[in-house]
Amino acid sequence: MKKKSINDIAKELGFSKTTISFVLNNKGDEKNISKRTQEIILEYVRKVNYQPNQIAKSLKNGKTNTIGYLVPDISNPFYARIGRLIEDLLWEQGYHLIIGSTDEKQEKEDLLLSMFVNRQVDGLIIASCFSDLHRLKTLSAQNFPMVFFDREDPDFNANYILVENQKPMREAVQKIIDKGATKIGLLSITPNIYSLKLRINGYKDALAKNSIKLDENLIRIVDNNDLQESTQAQLNYLMSQKVDAIAFTNNQITAIAIWWMNTIHKKDLSEIKFVSFDNLDLFDYSIPRVVSVAQPIEEIAKYAVDILKEVIQSNDRVIKRIELKPKLIER
Amino acid sequence: MKKKSINDIAKELGFSKTTISFVLNNKGDEKNISKRTQEIILEYVRKVNYQPNQIAKSLKNGKTNTIGYLVPDISNPFYARIGRLIEDLLWEQGYHLIIGSTDEKQEKEDLLLSMFVNRQVDGLIIASCFSDLHRLKTLSAQNFPMVFFDREDPDFNANYILVENQKPMREAVQKIIDKGATKIGLLSITPNIYSLKLRINGYKDALAKNSIKLDENLIRIVDNNDLQESTQAQLNYLMSQKVDAIAFTNNQITAIAIWWMNTIHKKDLSEIKFVSFDNLDLFDYSIPRVVSVAQPIEEIAKYAVDILKEVIQSNDRVIKRIELKPKLIER
DNA sequence: ATGAAAGCGCTAACAC
DNA sequence: GTGTTAGCGCTTTCAT
Numbered sequence: 001m002k003k004k005s006i007n008d009i010a011k012e013l014g015f016s017k018t019t020i021s022f023v024l025n026n027k028g029d030e031k032n033i034s035k036r037t038q039e040i041i042l043e044y045v046r047k048v049n050y051q052p053n054q055i056a057k058s059l060k061n062g063k064t065n066t067i068g069y070l071v072p073d074i075s076n077p078f079y080a081r082i083g084r085l086i087e088d089l090l091w092e093q094g095y096h097l098i099i100g101s102t103d104e105k106q107e108k109e110d111l112l113l114s115m116f117v118n119r120q121v122d123g124l125i126i127a128s129c130f131s132d133l134h135r136l137k138t139l140s141a142q143n144f145p146m147v148f149f150d151r152e153d154p155d156f157n158a159n160y161i162l163v164e165n166q167k168p169m170r171e172a173v174q175k176i177i178d179k180g181a182t183k184i185g186l187l188s189i190t191p192n193i194y195s196l197k198l199r200i201n202g203y204k205d206a207l208a209k210n211s212i213k214l215d216e217n218l219i220r221i222v223d224n225n226d227l228q229e230s231t232q233a234q235l236n237y238l239m240s241q242k243v244d245a246i247a248f249t250n251n252q253i254t255a256i257a258i259w260w261m262n263t264i265h266k267k268d269l270s271e272i273k274f275v276s277f278d279n280l281d282l283f284d285y286s287i288p289r290v291v292s293v294a295q296p297i298e299e300i301a302k303y304a305v306d307i308l309k310e311v312i313q314s315n316d317r318v319i320k321r322i323e324l325k326p327k328l329i330e331r
Numbered sequence: 332m333k334k335k336s337i338n339d340i341a342k343e344l345g346f347s348k349t350t351i352s353f354v355l356n357n358k359g360d361e362k363n364i365s366k367r368t369q370e371i372i373l374e375y376v377r378k379v380n381y382q383p384n385q386i387a388k389s390l391k392n393g394k395t396n397t398i399g400y401l402v403p404d405i406s407n408p409f410y411a412r413i414g415r416l417i418e419d420l421l422w423e424q425g426y427h428l429i430i431g432s433t434d435e436k437q438e439k440e441d442l443l444l445s446m447f448v449n450r451q452v453d454g455l456i457i458a459s460c461f462s463d464l465h466r467l468k469t470l471s472a473q474n475f476p477m478v479f480f481d482r483e484d485p486d487f488n489a490n491y492i493l494v495e496n497q498k499p500m501r502e503a504v505q506k507i508i509d510k511g512a513t514k515i516g517l518l519s520i521t522p523n524i525y526s527l528k529l530r531i532n533g534y535k536d537a538l539a540k541n542s543i544k545l546d547e548n549l550i551r552i553v554d555n556n557d558l559q560e561s562t563q564a565q566l567n568y569l570m571s572q573k574v575d576a577i578a579f580t581n582n583q584i585t586a587i588a589i590w591w592m593n594t595i596h597k598k599d600l601s602e603i604k605f606v607s608f609d610n611l612d613l614f615d616y617s618i619p620r621v622v623s624v625a626q627p628i629e630e631i632a633k634y635a636v637d638i639l640k641e642v643i644q645s646n647d648r649v650i651k652r653i654e655l656k657p658k659l660i661e662r
Numbered sequence: 663a664t665g666a667a668a669g670c671g672c673t674a675a676c677a678c
Numbered sequence: 679g680t681g682t683t684a685g686c687g688c689t690t691t692c693a694t
Contacts, residue, residue, distance in 0.1 A: 005687055016665045021689060032663055054449045055390045056687035059670050064386065066429070066450075075415035077408065084406035087432055096446065098397070098429045101418055115427065119385045119397075255612070262616030281586070282613050285593030336671055347681045352673060363679055387671035390686050 004050050013044055024052065058120065067308065068116035070100045070109070070126040071150075076252055078278055078297070079127065082149075085301035086125060093309065095122070104190070104224050106131035117144070123308045127151050129193060145311040147304050151193045159311060160321045161303045165195050168293045168326045169202025169277055170209070173247055175291045175330055176273045177210050181245035185218040185238040187231065187257070188249035199249045199277050218243060222253060231256045232264070239265060244272060251278030251292075258286050279329060294327045335381050344375055355383065389451065398639065399447035401431045401440070401457040402481075407583055409609055409628070410458065413480075416632030417456060424640065426453070435521070435555050437462035448475065454639045458482050460524060476642040478635050482524045490642060491652045492634045496526050499624045499657045500533025500608055501540070504578055506622045506661055507604040508541050512576035516549040516569040518562065518588070519580035530580045530608050549574060553584060562587045563595070570596060575603060582609030582623075589617050610660060625658045 006024075010017045020041055022031045028038040044050075058064040067090055071079040087097045098121060100112035110132045116124060123145035130136065130153040139146065140158055149161040173184065184207065191197050200219070207214050220238060223230040231253050238246055248254040254276035261269055272288045279294035303322050311318045337355075341348045351372055353362045359369040375381075389395040398421055402410040418428045429452060431443035441463045447455060454476035461467065461484040470477065471489055480492040504515065517534050519527060531550070538545050551569060554561040562584050569577055579585040585607035592600055603619045610625035634653050642649045 006689095007687070017688080018665060018667095018690075019663085022664095025689085034663060037663080051445060051449045053390075053451065053687050054446075055386060055395065055451045056670090057689080059384075059386045059390050059672090059686090060688045060690090062670075073415065074405075074418065075408070075411040077406070077411070080406040080408070080411040083430075084404065084432060087405065087430065096429055096431070096450070098427055099414075099418065100427070101415060114382060115385075118382045119427070259612055259615060281590055282617075284590060286613075286617075337673095338671070348672080349674075349682080350680060353680095356673085365679060368679080384671050387686090388673080390670090390688090391672050391674090393686075 003053070004048060005053065006050075009041075009044065009048075009050060013041065015041065062120075064120045064122055065094055066096050066098050066119070066121045068100065068112075068119075068121040068124045068126070069097050070102060070112055070116065070124060070128070072102050072104050072127060072129065074099050074101045077280065078251060078295070082297050082301050082304075085298060086305055089301060089305040093305075102129060104129050104192075110135065113139075123147070123312050125149065125304050125308060128153075130156065143317060145308055147308045147311070149300055149304050151195050154194055157319060159307050159319060161300050161307070161324070162195070162322065163295050163300070163324045163326050165198035165277075166202040166205065168328060169199045169247070169249075169275075170205040171202075171328055172275045172277070172291050172293050173203050173206035174209070175328070176245045176275055177206060177212070179273060181273055182212060183218070183241075183243045184212070184245040184247060185220065185241065185243040186247045186249070187220050187222060187234055187238065187253055189222055189227070189253060190224050191221065191249070196249050203247050217241070227252065228256060232260050235260055235265070239268065239272075245275065246272065247275040247277075249277050251276055251280050254278070254290065254292075255280060255282075258282070258288070258290075261288060283329070283331065289331045291331060292329045294329050296324050296326065299324050334384070335379060337381075337383065340372075340375065340379075340381060344372065346372065393451075395451045395453055396425055397427050397429050397450070397452045399431065399443075399450075399452040399455045399457070400428050401433060401443055401447065401455060401459070403433050403435050403458060403460065405430050405432045408611065409481075409582060409626070413628050413632050413635075416629060417636055420632060420636040424636075433460060435460050435523075441466065444470075454478070454643050456480065456635050456639060459484075461487065474648060476639055478639045478642070480631055480635050482526045485525055488650060490638050490650060492631050492638070492655070493526070493653065494626050494631070494655050494657045496529035496608075497533040497536065499659060500530045500578070500580075500606075501536040502533075502659055503606045503608070503622050503624050504534050504537035505540070506659070507576045507606055508537060508543070510604060512604055513543060514546075514549070514572075514574045515543070515576040515578060516551065516572065516574040517578045517580070518551050518553060518565055518569065518584055520553055520558070520584060521555050522552065522580070527580050534578050548572070558583065559587060563591050566591055566596070570599065570603075576606065577603065578606040578608075580608050582607055582611050585609070585621065585623075586611060586613070589613070589619070589621075592619060610658075614660070614662065620662050622662060623660045625660050627655050627657065630655050 006017050006020050010020050022028055022033055023038050023041045069083055102109040125147050127150040147159045152160055152162055186203050220234040222234050235257055269287050274288045274290040276290050276292040279292040283290040283292050307320055337348050337351050341351050353359055353364055354369050354372045400414055433440040456478050458481040478490045483491055483493055522528050551565040553565050566588055600618050605619045605621040607621050607623040610623040614621040614623050638651055
C-alpha cells in the first residue's frame with residue numbers, strides 16, 4: 001500500500017491540489033475556500049490519516065526544520081545533556097535534531113559538516129574542533145546559520161556561546177592551594193582547542209600567584225584516541241611523582257581518574273585533591289574530593305537555541321559572543 | 332549567493348543535467364560518458380565545490396538515508412551510549428541519526444513517531460513505551476522498517492532486541508540474599524512497560540525462592556514526572572522501614588539513590604546493599620555496594636543496526652526476536 | 663470559491 | 679555519447 005499523496009486526495013475528492021493544500025495549511029479562510037469544502041477535506045484527511053510528505057515540502061520551501069548538532073561525542077554526559085535540552089527547546093518550535101559525533105577527528109567533522117549542509121539543515125549547533133577553518137569561514141560568509149559552543153577559535157569570528165575558562169580554573173586551583181596543596185599536577189585531553197589552552201593557563205596562573213614553581217613534567221596530556229588507557233598511564237605517572245593534587249581540564253578524564261583511584265590504585269584516596277573543569281553529580285560524594293567548575297548547561301542550551309533562531313530569522317549578519325560564568329563548587 | 336544546482340552546472344558547462352548526474356553518481360563509464368567529459372565535469376565540480384541537494388535526491392529516490400532513534404531520554408547514559416554506537420555503525424553505511432526523546436510520555440511518542448514517518452526516515456530504532464499500539468501496528472503492517480529494543484509489548488509482534496529481565500534480576504537479588512539480606516525493598520520507575528514488570532517479578536521470584544514473605548509495602552514506584560524528588564521520597568520511606576537492601580529496576584534511580592545516601596541521608600552506607608538493573612561505571616567503587624545487571628550495549632547496538640538493515644533491504648516481512656544475556660556483576 | 667500550471671533539484675527511461 | 683523529458687509531492691501565482 002503506497003502512501004497517499006495530496007494528488008490522490010484531490011482526485012478522490014474531486015478538488016484540485018491547490019484547494020487541498022490551502023485547507024491543509026490552514027489557509028482555507030484566507031483563500032476563501034467555502035466552509036463546506038474545508039469540512040469535507042479535513043474530514044476525509046482525518047479518515048484516511050493522510051500525512052504530508054515533509055521531504056517534498058522541504059524541497060519546495062527550502063526549509064527542513066532540522067538542526068544539526070555536531071559534537072565530539074554524544075555519549076559524553078556534558079554533550080548529551082545539552083543535546084537533550086536543545087532538543088526540547090527546538091521541539092517547541094517544530095524543529096528536529098540530527099546528531100553527529102566527531103570524536104575530535106578532523107575528517108569526521110569535515111564530512112559530517114558537509115553531509116549536514118547537503119541535507120539542508122536549517123542551522124547548526126556545534127562544538128567544533130575547528131579542523132577545517134576554511135570550510136567554516138566559507139559557510140559563515142554565506143550566512144549559513146551556525147552557533148558554536150563550548151569551544152572557540154580566536155581566528156574565527158562567529159556566534160559563540162562560551163563559558164569563561166581561565167579565571168574559573170585559576171580560582172578552582174586556588175581553592176585547593178588554600179587547602180594546602182603544593183605539588184599540583186595537571187591532566188588534559190589534547191589541547192588543540194583554544195578553550196582547553198585557557199584552562200591550562202588558569203592552572204598556571206594559580207601556581208604563579210602562589211609562587212609555586214611550574215614543573216612542566218607535571219602537565220600531562222592524554223591521547224584522545226585512547227582516552228581510557230592513556231589517562232590511566234598518565235595518572236600513574238603523576239602519582240609516582242607524589243603530587244598532592246591534580247587538576248583536570250574536563251569531566252571525562254576526571255571520571256576515569258576517580259574510577260582508577262578507587263579500583264586500581266586504591267591508595268592516597270583521602271590525601272589527594274582533585275580539581276575538575278565540568279561538574280558531575282557523582283562529585284558530590286566521590287573520593288578523592290573534587291572542586292569543580294560547573295558549566296551552566298541550561299543557559300548554554302537556551303542561548304544556543306535563541307541565537308540560532310535569531311540568525312535563521314534575520315536577513316542580515318548577526319554575530320554574537322556570549323560568555324557565561326560557570327559556578328565554582330567547593331567540596 | 333544561492334547554492335549551485337545541477338542545472339546551473341549543466342548550463343555553465345554546456346552539457347545536459349543527465350550527463351552531469353551520471354558522472355556525479357559514478358555511472359560515467361556504465362553510461363558510456365567519454366573520459367574527457369567526465370574529467371571536465373569532475374574538475375569543474377571540484378572547483379566550484381558543488382554539493383548535491385540531498386533533499387531533492389531523497390524526494391526522487393524515496394530514500395533519506397536517515398534513521399530515527401526514539402528513546403525515553405537521550406541524556407540517560409544507557410540510551411546515549413547505545414545511540415552513539417548506533418550512530419557509528421550507521422555512519423559506516425551512509426546513514427544519519429535523527430533523535431527524539433519521549434520522556435515516557437504518550438503524546439510525545441506519538442507525535443515524534445508521526446513526525447519521523449512524515450520526514451520519511453528510512454527506518455526506526457525505538458525504545459517504545461507502546462503508548463499507541465494501534466499506530467505501531469499499522470506501521471508494522473505497512474512493513475515500515477522498525478526495530479524495538481530495551482522494551483517489549485507482548486501484544487505486539489515486531490523486531491525486538493531484548494535482554495533477559497526476570498531471571499537476571501532474580502539472580503542479582505539472590506546474590507544479596509546470600510550475603511545476608513532479609514528485608515529487601517524494591518524501587519522502580521512506573522512499570523507501564525512489560526520489561527519492568529519482568530524485573531519486578533524477578534525480585535519477587537528471589538524472595539519466594541528463599542521463603543521471604545513478600546511485603547507489598549516495600550515495593551515502591553517513583554513518579555516518572557518528578558524522578559529526582561519522588562525517588563528521594565521513596566528512599567526515605569524504605570530507609571525508615573529499616574530495609575537492609577534495595578533493588579532498583581534501572582540505573583537512573585540507582586544513581587539518584589547513591590547520591591541521596593551519600594549527600595542527604597549519610598547513614599547506613601555500609602550496612603545497606605543495592606541491586607541495580609543496568610550498570611554504571613561508578614558502581615565499581617560507589618558505596619553502598621551495588622550488585623548490577625549489565626546490559627550488553629555493544630551487542631544491542633549491533634543487532635539493532637543489522638536487523639534494521641535486513642528489514643530495509645528485504646522485500647518480504649522479517650520478524651526477529653533476539654534475547655541477549657546480560658552480565659551479572661558482583662561487588 | 664476553485665483550478666491550472668510552473669517549479670523546487672534531482673534521476674533515469676527513452677530518444678537520437 | 680549525450681540530450682529530452684517526465685515525474686517525485688508539494689506550494690503558490692495567476693486565471694477564471
